[in-house]
Amino acid sequence: MKTINIMHAADENYATQLCVAINSIVEHNSPETHINFYIIDKNLSSKTKSTISVITQELHSVEYITLDFDLCKDFPVRNHINETSYYRIIATKTLREKGLDRVLYLDVDILAQVDLTPLFECDLEGAVVGGIPDPVEENHLARLDVPLELAEQNKYINSGILLIDLNRWEEEQINEQIINFLDKKPHLVKFHDQDGLNAVVTGKVKLLNPRWNQQTAHSNHPDKVKHPAIIHFTTHEKPWHASLHHPYADLYHEYLARVLEKVATAHRDAIHVVSAVNPPFIKTLSVLYRSLLEHNGSDAHIILHVLMDHLSTSDRQELEQTIAPFNAELNFIDVDESKLVNCVESARILKLAYYRILIPELIPEAHRAIYLDCDVLCKTDISELWNIDLEGKPLAAVEDAGFHLRLEAMGIDFESQKYFNSGILVMDLDKWREESITDQVLDFIKNNPEKLKFHDQDALNAVLHDNWKELPQRWNAQTNVIVNRITPLCPIRKKDYIDARKNPKLIHFCGHIKPWHKETNHPYAVEYEQYVSKIGENSLSAQP
Structure with a gap:
C-alpha cells in the first residue's frame, strides 16, 4: 500500500469547495494508495468536518492542523485572495515536525480527474518544489526583482498546486525568505503568497506537466489540455457563481451533487x-x-x-x-x-x-x-x-x-x-x-x-x-429517583426504581437539586464536575 500526503487550506467560506475537491480526489484514487489529508483548520465547522469524514470514510486519514495564524495578519490581501492563501507557506514547518518529507498542496477550487499518486511520486530532481507555470504571469518574474538572467531562464508558477520537498524547503529557509520578501517589498506584490513564493524559489523549481494544473486561462484557450488531470478554477470565473460561465461548470456541479447525496445517505443512517x-x-x-x-x-x-x-x-x-x-x-x-x-x-x-x-x-x-x-x-x-x-x-x-x-x-x-x-x-x-x-x-x-x-x-x-x-x-433517572425521595404508586415498580439508582443510563438533573450548586447532595455531582473539567473548566461557578 502506497501513502501520499495532501494538504489543503480553507476557512468556512470555502467549505463546500473543500469537500468537493476532496471527494474528486477520493473518487479517482487508486485502491492501492492511502491518503493522509492534512487540512489547515481556520474555524471549520463540525458540519464541514463531518462531511469530510463521510467522504473519506475509513479508507483515508484526515488530520486538522492549526497554525500561528497571526503570522499572516499583516500580509497583503485583496478581493477573493485572503490570508488563507498564506497558510500553505507557514504550514510547511508544522508538517516537517510531523516527520513528513513531501506534501502535495492543492487549492480547494480544484477537481481531480485522475489518481494523484503519480503526481505525488514525481521526481523533483533536487528542486524545492514542483509546479506549473501560470498562463497569465509565466514570463513576469522580472517584476519581482528577480535577477534578469534568472527571470529569462525560468517561469512564474501558479501556487495553487505545489509538490513540496519539505526537507529542501527547510534547508533553503524558504519560509523565512518569503516572509522577509513580503515584509520588505510589499509594493511589488500583486498576487500575494504566489509572488512571494516565486520571488524566492525561482531557479529551484521542477516544471511539471501542465495537465496537473489546468487553469481557467488554459480552459478557455484553443490549445488547452484535452484530458486535464486536475482542473483548477483560477481567477474570478468560478463554476459556483451562477452569473458566470465556466467550461467545467457542469462537471463541478456533478461532483457537488455526489457530495450532497453521500451526506444525505449518512444523515439517514445517523443518530x-x-x-x-x-x-x-x-x-x-x-x-x-x-x-x-x-x-x-x-x-x-x-x-x-x-x-x-x-x-x-x-x-x-x-x-x-x-x-x-x-x-x-x-x-x-x-x-x-x-x-x-x-x-x-x-x-x-x-x-x-x-x-x-x-x-x-x-x-x-x-x-x-x-x-x-x-x-x-x-x-x-x-x-x-x-x-x-x-x-x-x-x-x-x-x-x-x-x-x-x-x-x-x-x-x-x-x-x-x-x-x-x-x-x-x-x-x-x-x-x-x-x-x-x-x-x-x-x-x-x-x-x-x-x-x-x-x-x-x-x-x-x-x-x-x-x-x-x-x-x-x-x-431518565430523575433526581427524585436517584436520591430515593419518592416511592412509585405501584409496588411492582419498585424494582424499576432500584435499577435506575444502581444502573442509570441517562441521569436527568431535573428539579431543584443541581450538581453545579455549591450545596448539593446529588450522588452524581462529582462525576458531573469531572466532565466540566474535561471541557476546560475547573469549577462549576459558571453554571446557572
Missing part, C-alpha cells in the same frame, strides 16, 4: 439528538455532549441539533470545541417562535422549553430523533436508545417520578393515568407528521392555558396520553 439551549446553559449542554460522545461505543455518526435561543458566537464555538475530537456534527437551528405565541411561561420554564414540540418541522430530513434536556448526563451508548422498538407509537418516554395525577387534573379522558417526563424523548418524526401531533399540542396550549401547570410537558401528555411507549426509569 439525531436534539436539545434546546440558551446562553446560561451552554456549559451544561457541553457536559451532556461530552458524556454522550465518550460513550459512543458503536462509533455511530451522531448529529447534534441545537435549537438556539439567542446564542452568541462564543457560545457556538464552545460547543464546537467540545465535540471536535468525536465523530459528530453540530447543526445550529434558529427557531421561529411565531407558532409559540400562546405558550405559557414562568420564571423557571421559558418559551425555550416548547421548542421540542417543533422538532418534526425543524429537522425535516430526519425520521427519528432523541430529545434530551441540557441537564442530562449520559452513561451509556445512546445507540441502544436510538434502536429501541417504538411499537407503532409516536413517542417513547419515562414516567415522571412525582406527578401521577396530572391527566385527571387537566380533565383528560384517559385509559391509563401514566404521565411521562418530557426531558428525554424518543420521537418517531414521521408519525408525528402523519398525525399532525405538533398542531394538536399547539392547539391544546392555545385553548387550555389555565391547565398548563407544567407547561409543555402537560400539553404533550394531554395529547399523547395512552399513545406512548413507556421506557424503564434508567433511561
Whole structure:
C-alpha cells in the first residue's frame, strides 16, 4: 500500500469547495494508495468536518492542523485572495515536525480527474518544489526583482498546486525568505503568497506537466489540455457563481451533487439528538455532549441539533470545541417562535422549553430523533436508545417520578393515568407528521392555558396520553429517583426504581437539586464536575 500526503487550506467560506475537491480526489484514487489529508483548520465547522469524514470514510486519514495564524495578519490581501492563501507557506514547518518529507498542496477550487499518486511520486530532481507555470504571469518574474538572467531562464508558477520537498524547503529557509520578501517589498506584490513564493524559489523549481494544473486561462484557450488531470478554477470565473460561465461548470456541479447525496445517505443512517439551549446553559449542554460522545461505543455518526435561543458566537464555538475530537456534527437551528405565541411561561420554564414540540418541522430530513434536556448526563451508548422498538407509537418516554395525577387534573379522558417526563424523548418524526401531533399540542396550549401547570410537558401528555411507549426509569433517572425521595404508586415498580439508582443510563438533573450548586447532595455531582473539567473548566461557578 502506497501513502501520499495532501494538504489543503480553507476557512468556512470555502467549505463546500473543500469537500468537493476532496471527494474528486477520493473518487479517482487508486485502491492501492492511502491518503493522509492534512487540512489547515481556520474555524471549520463540525458540519464541514463531518462531511469530510463521510467522504473519506475509513479508507483515508484526515488530520486538522492549526497554525500561528497571526503570522499572516499583516500580509497583503485583496478581493477573493485572503490570508488563507498564506497558510500553505507557514504550514510547511508544522508538517516537517510531523516527520513528513513531501506534501502535495492543492487549492480547494480544484477537481481531480485522475489518481494523484503519480503526481505525488514525481521526481523533483533536487528542486524545492514542483509546479506549473501560470498562463497569465509565466514570463513576469522580472517584476519581482528577480535577477534578469534568472527571470529569462525560468517561469512564474501558479501556487495553487505545489509538490513540496519539505526537507529542501527547510534547508533553503524558504519560509523565512518569503516572509522577509513580503515584509520588505510589499509594493511589488500583486498576487500575494504566489509572488512571494516565486520571488524566492525561482531557479529551484521542477516544471511539471501542465495537465496537473489546468487553469481557467488554459480552459478557455484553443490549445488547452484535452484530458486535464486536475482542473483548477483560477481567477474570478468560478463554476459556483451562477452569473458566470465556466467550461467545467457542469462537471463541478456533478461532483457537488455526489457530495450532497453521500451526506444525505449518512444523515439517514445517523443518530439525531436534539436539545434546546440558551446562553446560561451552554456549559451544561457541553457536559451532556461530552458524556454522550465518550460513550459512543458503536462509533455511530451522531448529529447534534441545537435549537438556539439567542446564542452568541462564543457560545457556538464552545460547543464546537467540545465535540471536535468525536465523530459528530453540530447543526445550529434558529427557531421561529411565531407558532409559540400562546405558550405559557414562568420564571423557571421559558418559551425555550416548547421548542421540542417543533422538532418534526425543524429537522425535516430526519425520521427519528432523541430529545434530551441540557441537564442530562449520559452513561451509556445512546445507540441502544436510538434502536429501541417504538411499537407503532409516536413517542417513547419515562414516567415522571412525582406527578401521577396530572391527566385527571387537566380533565383528560384517559385509559391509563401514566404521565411521562418530557426531558428525554424518543420521537418517531414521521408519525408525528402523519398525525399532525405538533398542531394538536399547539392547539391544546392555545385553548387550555389555565391547565398548563407544567407547561409543555402537560400539553404533550394531554395529547399523547395512552399513545406512548413507556421506557424503564434508567433511561431518565430523575433526581427524585436517584436520591430515593419518592416511592412509585405501584409496588411492582419498585424494582424499576432500584435499577435506575444502581444502573442509570441517562441521569436527568431535573428539579431543584443541581450538581453545579455549591450545596448539593446529588450522588452524581462529582462525576458531573469531572466532565466540566474535561471541557476546560475547573469549577462549576459558571453554571446557572
